[in-house]
Amino acid sequence: MKVTAIIPDELVKETQTLSNAKNITEAMIIALNSYISLEKLKAMGEAINKNPLKFMYSAQEIRDLNQL
Numbered sequence: 720m721k722v723t724a725i726i727p728d729e730l731v732k733e734t735q736t737l738s739n740a741k742n743i744t745e746a747m748i749i750a751l752n753s754y755i756s757l758e759k760l761k762a763m764g765e766a767i768n769k770n771p772l773k774f775m776y777s778a779q780e781i782r783d784l785n786q787l
Contacts, residue, residue: 731743740746776784 731746734740734750735743735746738746738749740749
């Protein structure tokens with residue numbers, strides 16, 4: 720997809736430097752993928768906070784089971 724966007728030059732240069740991208744397009748793809756991943760992780764963390772995992776066994780019980 721072609722996009723025309725007005726982005727400050729410093730922001731683009733820093734993104735390209737930090738991402739080790741060869742060009743602006745690659746830098747933007749890396750930045751967008753990173754942003755999407757971060758937001759998905761945040762959403763997953765919030766979901767786990769709302770409904771925490773419940774373990775059926777204690778750590779010692781699992782160790783004992785693994786010894787069998």
